[in-house]
Amino acid sequence: MDLLLWGVLPYVMVTILIGGSIWRYRYDQFGWTTRSSQLYESRLLRIGSPIFHFGLLAVIAGHFFGLVIPMTWTLAVGMSQDFYHLNALLVGGVAGVGTLGGIVILIYRRRKTGPVFMATTRNDKVMYVVLAAAIVLGLWTTLASVFEGAHGHNYRETVAPWFRSLFILQPDIAAMAAAPFSFHIHTLVGMLLFTIWPFTRLVHAFTAPLHYLFRPYIVYRTRDQVPGAIRPIRRGWAAIGTEDRARDKK
Amino acid sequence: MQPELKDYYEPWTYDYKTLIDAPLGDDFPVARPKSLITGKDTKITWSANWDDDLGGAPEMGHLDPIVEKVRRESEDKIKFAFEQTFMFYLPRICEHCLNPSCMASCPSGAIYKRVEDGIVLVDQDKCRGWRQCITGCPYKKIYFNHKTGKAEKCTFCYPRVEIGLPTVCSETCVGRLRYLGLFLYDADRVTDAAAVTDEKDLYESQMDVLLDPNDPAVAAAASAQGVPDDWIDAARRSPVYALAKIYKVALPLHPEYRTMPMVWYVPPLSPIVDLLSDQGHDAEDSGTLFGAIDALRIPVEYLAELFTAGDTDRVTAVLRRLAAMRAYMRGITLGQEADVDIPASVGMTPESMYEMYRLMAIAKYEERYVIPKAHVEQAHDLEEMGCSVDFEGGPGMYEDSPFGEASGRPTPVAVENFYALKDRQTSDTASSAVTMRNRVNLLNWDGNGAPAGLFPETRDVPRAAAASPADLGGPKATGGSQAAPDAPVVTP
Numbered sequence: 001m002d003l004l005l006w007g008v009l010p011y012v013m014v015t016i017l018i019g020g021s022i023w024r025y026r027y028d029q030f031g032w033t034t035r036s037s038q039l040y041e042s043r044l045l046r047i048g049s050p051i052f053h054f055g056l057l058a059v060i061a062g063h064f065f066g067l068v069i070p071m072t073w074t075l076a077v078g079m080s081q082d083f084y085h086l087n088a089l090l091v092g093g094v095a096g097v098g099t100l101g102g103i104v105i106l107i108y109r110r111r112k113t114g115p116v117f118m119a120t121t122r123n124d125k126v127m128y129v130v131l132a133a134a135i136v137l138g139l140w141t142t143l144a145s146v147f148e149g150a151h152g153h154n155y156r157e158t159v160a161p162w163f164r165s166l167f168i169l170q171p172d173i174a175a176m177a178a179a180p181f182s183f184h185i186h187t188l189v190g191m192l193l194f195t196i197w198p199f200t201r202l203v204h205a206f207t208a209p210l211h212y213l214f215r216p217y218i219v220y221r222t223r224d225q226v227p228g229a230i231r232p233i234r235r236g237w238a239a240i241g242t243e244d245r246a247r248d249k250k
Numbered sequence: 251m252q253p254e255l256k257d258y259y260e261p262w263t264y265d266y267k268t269l270i271d272a273p274l275g276d277d278f279p280v281a282r283p284k285s286l287i288t289g290k291d292t293k294i295t296w297s298a299n300w301d302d303d304l305g306g307a308p309e310m311g312h313l314d315p316i317v318e319k320v321r322r323e324s325e326d327k328i329k330f331a332f333e334q335t336f337m338f339y340l341p342r343i344c345e346h347c348l349n350p351s352c353m354a355s356c357p358s359g360a361i362y363k364r365v366e367d368g369i370v371l372v373d374q375d376k377c378r379g380w381r382q383c384i385t386g387c388p389y390k391k392i393y394f395n396h397k398t399g400k401a402e403k404c405t406f407c408y409p410r411v412e413i414g415l416p417t418v419c420s421e422t423c424v425g426r427l428r429y430l431g432l433f434l435y436d437a438d439r440v441t442d443a444a445a446v447t448d449e450k451d452l453y454e455s456q457m458d459v460l461l462d463p464n465d466p467a468v469a470a471a472a473s474a475q476g477v478p479d480d481w482i483d484a485a486r487r488s489p490v491y492a493l494a495k496i497y498k499v500a501l502p503l504h505p506e507y508r509t510m511p512m513v514w515y516v517p518p519l520s521p522i523v524d525l526l527s528d529q530g531h532d533a534e535d536s537g538t539l540f541g542a543i544d545a546l547r548i549p550v551e552y553l554a555e556l557f558t559a560g561d562t563d564r565v566t567a568v569l570r571r572l573a574a575m576r577a578y579m580r581g582i583t584l585g586q587e588a589d590v591d592i593p594a595s596v597g598m599t600p601e602s603m604y605e606m607y608r609l610m611a612i613a614k615y616e617e618r619y620v621i622p623k624a625h626v627e628q629a630h631d632l633e634e635m636g637c638s639v640d641f642e643g644g645p646g647m648y649e650d651s652p653f654g655e656a657s658g659r660p661t662p663v664a665v666e667n668f669y670a671l672k673d674r675q676t677s678d679t680a681s682s683a684v685t686m687r688n689r690v691n692l693l694n695w696d697g698n699g700a701p702a703g704l705f706p707e708t709r710d711v712p713r714a715a716a717a718s719p720a721d722l723g724g725p726k727a728t729g730g731s732q733a734a735p736d737a738p739v740v741t742p
Contacts, residue, residue: 033379035399039255040287114288115255119396207378209357217354217441221362223412223624 005188006176010166013191020198021206034204040115044105052102058095059138062088067163071156081154089146096139103132127200134193137186144182153180159187252381255396259296261286303337316555323551338518338548340556341427343419344391344404345503345511346370348435348459349444352403355386360401366624368433368512369406377401388507412624420619430619431488432481433512434461434472444508449559452505459510460495463488484622489609490514497598497606499568501557516610517553517565519546519572536577536592543569571596571606579607 025032038045066088074084107128110116145153162176176187197203264281272279285292301310311317346363350370353361360376361383363369372383372392379399383392392403407417411430415421420428436459443455461468463485472482485491493500493514500514543550543566550569554562578592578600593603609617 029375030398030400032375033377033399035396036379036381036394037396038252038381039394039396042252042254114290118288204378207358209359209380211359212357215359218349218437219353219356219359219362220365220437222365223367 002173002177005184006162006173007171009188009191010171013195017194017197020195021203024198024203032203032207034201035119037110037113037116037119040119041109041113044109044113048102048105048109050102051098052106055095055097055099055102058091059099059135062092062095066092066156067160070160070164071154085145089142092142093139093146096135096142100135100139103128103135107132123200127196127202130189130193130196131202134186134189137182137189141182141186153183155179155183159183252385255287256296259298259300260292262292262294316552319555320549320551340503340515341419342389342391342503343513344370344406345389345509345513346404346406347512348437348440348456348510349508350387351507351509352383352387352392355382356380357382364408367408367411369408369411370403371405371408372401372403374398374400388504388509389511411621414621414623416619416621426618428618429489429493429613430621431490431492432463432485432620432622433488433491433494434463434468434477434482434485435459436461440510444510449506450561452508453502453558453561453564456502456505456510457495460491462495463491478622481622484620487617487620489613489618489620492606492609497571497602497609499571499606501564501568503556504559505557506559515557516572517557517568518548519569519576536574536589536595539573539577540570540595543573567596571598574598575603575607575610578603 071081075081110120110124110128141155158175158179162172162179165172165175176184193202197205262283262285265284266281268279269281283292283294284290346369348368350361350363353363353370356377357380358376358378360373360378362371362373364371377400379394379401381394381401383401384390384394386392392401394400395402407415407419410417416428416430420430439459443459444452446452446455463469463472463482469482472485473479490500493516500516502511503513503515504511546569550562550565551560553569554560554565558564574592574596578589581587581589581592582604588600590600593600598606
């Protein structure tokens with residue numbers, strides 16, 4: 001079981017994440033967008049979205065520190081274990097609570113604002129459940145270590161070595177198996193999140209306007225030269241919430 | 251600051267089904283308005299063209315930034331008192347600018363200008379829904395499709411233009427105001443021309459970028475750049491070039507935006523003739539007309555803010571030319587001797603004034619729309635986009651797909667070949683094998699196997715196979731140009 005969870009699943013996840021993203025990029029560039037709902041409602045969005053996204057960036061940075069940088073390195077530069085943990089709890093706690101607060105605002109907005117809820121697909125709902133679960137469970141591991149204090153579990157001796165060992169294709173399954181349940185479940189939900197990532201709106205995270213920095217103001221392009229280059233009609237706009245729409249869905 | 255839905259209006263439909271399904275009763279059933287955003291009953295309070303004519307003038311008129319500016323500068327010259335108010339219609343479409351700010355602000359580089367014809371398009375695949383173009387376009391002519399999450403804009407009806415048909419807005423214009431034609435321009439000088447310091451010089455600098463197709467050097471350079479001969483010929487016959495550069499009566503909209511807009515407007519000569527004759531003047535007399543221009547109901551200052559960054563002299567010059575044309579042609583129509591002083595007074599020759607009159611008053615279809623066909627190797631593949639399967643419930647309508655409404659590969663649409671169809675409809679002979687290319691008559695099919703053409707050909711054709719004049723040096727052809735002469739003016 002441990003072999004399957006910590007030795008096989010991570011690689012399956014990475015394969016789907018990378019393969020799925022490539023496939024989505026080739027198959028469905030037209031759907032590669034967040035489908036911004038700002039047009040419907042922007043007051044709550046303006047508060048929730050930055051809190052969530054900046055919180056998330058801090059959380060990602062925290063994961064990097066915790067998982068990628070070995071404990072021996074921080075000890076070597078004179079950072080004591082207690083000092084590290086205090087930092088991780090304070091900064092990580094603030095980031096985690098911010099992210100959670102942000103997503104709570106965003107989910108509330110999504111549910112309570114009629115037009116935004118109407119524009120929410122089933123896919124979005126599944127994604128929100130997994131994303132929120134990953135955040136809540138991650139926060140739980142952090143809070144648990146607050147209450148356990150110095151006796152708390154040191155994930156830098158279990159989860160982190162396992163995480164690094166994945167990259168050299170020799171997964172340290174025993175180390176991960178030794179971690180407590182809260183870390184197990186957080187890791188599994190996290191892997192689930194990355195597995196569904198390419199198939200949800202989350203793909204927008206892989207969009208960065210790097211080319212913008214280098215391109216000229218005026219973009220010239222020749223007409224598509226392939227035969228029948230005139231593109232077929234895309235889905236445009238569809239009626240929602242009306243009889244017509246309901247008939248379409250049947 | 252991104253616009254919200256309330257800045258446009260909430261689209262709605264009506265519950266038409268009630269009209270049919272309502273049980274028999276004393277009252278007539280009513281089709282209630284239903285919001286297309288929430289699906290619930292809605293109250294219609296605002297929509298497109300709500301402010302047309304004088305309906306919204308007291309509420310909206312003072313919000314016009316030009317009104318505000320002109321009022322400030324000319325001490326309350328524009329009034330909205332009913333008897334003093336004015337109306338004129340300014341058709342605003344995408345300007346297909348030479349220096350588009352929507353394009354410059356697109357983080358994804360999805361907005362591009364076509365090298366061949368200058369049409370500005372959004373690549374729907376590359377657009378990532380950043381929405382910067384929506385605030386970036388000063389004409390507010392890019393819209394966010396809230397269903398697909400992508401930006402959309404005027405396409406200049408490029409599938410029609412490619413096969414030599416005018417855009418739908420031009421062809422259907424009841425007033426026949428719209429003209430379509432080519433400009434040859436120097437793409438290398440666009441950004442420099444847009445960067446001149448004084449806003450009032452922008453008009454001149456844009457005119458300098460537009461090249462004279464009758465200049466042999468320009469024609470030779472265009473040929474060398476791969477502009478086909480029939481395009482150069484079309485540029486010579488371009489009605490928009492004539493209005494903008496030869497007669498100088500068409501002006502760009504808001505040149506101070508530095509976008510080098512390519513829709514050209516002929517400013518309206520207010521209903522001045524009626525006014526003058528009411529006052530007992532000889533309204534068509536050139537002297538009277540010229541004198542009246544300064545007292546137009548639509549203030550020249552207002553027009554100048556629209557078309558010349560506030561340079562009233564240039565607008566006055568245009569209006570004088572239009573007034574002169576009226577007076578001059580009136581003399582000819584009445585059988586009097588043509589007064590050559592009138593064209594001379596506005597710097598024109600009698601011949602050019604007559605030509606201008608012809609172009610603006612009686613030009614026929616072929617003269618108003620001079621559109622050369624696009625040149626591609628597979629000319630017969632240039633087909634007009636068809637909508638034959640895009641009916642409700644048809645294969646052109648999409649079901650919800652797993653990644654949201656907008657995702658997935660589009661269903662290819664059957665295209666009707668415009669010229670093949672026309673040929674079949676008008677020729678005396680039966681359809682040839684060529685015109686019936688890729689079509690299968692199912693009545694003749696015995697059900698065995700799959701005859702060629704039963705299924706659409708696979709679309710895996712190598713891209714970018716054809717050579718194209720990608721080098722942007724020298725003159726380039728652009729089609730994004732149009733003029734709306736004489737925006738109609740109505741007296742209340």
